[in-house]
Amino acid sequence: MGRKYNRVTIRERNASALxxxxxxxxxxxxxxxKAAKKFRVPRSTLMDYLSRDKTDGQGFKLASYSVRQVLSETMENDLAKYIEQCSKLFHGLTTTMTRRLAYEYGIANKVNVPDPWKRDKSAGKDWLTGFLxxxxxxSLRTLEATSLARMTSFNRTNLGVFQKKLEEVLLRYQLTQSCIL
Known part of the structure; x- marks a missing residue:
């Protein structure tokens, strides 16, 4: 089976019928x-929900599709923001570094991580594919060294010189904003 599963049937779970x-x-x-036939729901699905029922007064709850998602949505968003911030600071992360970071983040937040994560001390390739x-x-890529000249040359002084020259050219040739593509 490939890494990306394509569902064959179009059946959807109808929460109200269930x-x-x-x-x-x-x-x-x-x-x-009889209930499954009457309300046209899969019998096995109804059995699953009945076997999971812990009558806490909360009633029926339809399980979410992301049952196997290890990190919560907010945790993944925080991780994505951190990766973006690292990239802006000229310290991009490789796929291996991102997988290791996800594992460490999960352990630090006391998330129950799968056994292969514990064994390899990093998240799996399938997790990374889903995360991306x-x-x-x-966009995680192989790191490329940023030259020191490029990092240091982008500063307030050089930017001011560029804007001054741009202004002179615009005035000399009487260009408007609509002329610049």
Whole structure:
């Protein structure tokens, strides 16, 4: 099986129908098979929800699709912001460094990480693929050294000289903003 799973069927979980079937079985004593047929929901799905039921007074809850997501959405957003910030400070991260960082971040926040993460001391390749899909603004690449001349030459003085020369050219040739593409 490839890394990217494409669903073959178009079946969607109907939360209201599952809820009605759930109530039918729990409160009215109907059989799972009859309730599943009556509300047109998969019997195995209804069985799963009934077996997971811990009547805490919260009622029926439809499980989210991101059951296997290790880091929460907010944690991933924080990680993405950190990676962007590192890039802005001329310290980009490779894929290996990002995977190791995700593992360390999960351990520091006491997240239950999978065993392969613990064994390798880094997140898996599949996690990284999903992370980059969820955060499409990120682009992890092989690091390339930024020359010291390039980093130091972009400063307030040089930028002021550039803007002064640009202003002189615009005045000399009487160019407007619409002329500049």
């Amino acid at each position: 809820n009605l079937a759930f109530v039918e079985v729990k409160e009215k004593g109907s059989t799972v098979r 899909e969820r955060h499409s603004q990120l």
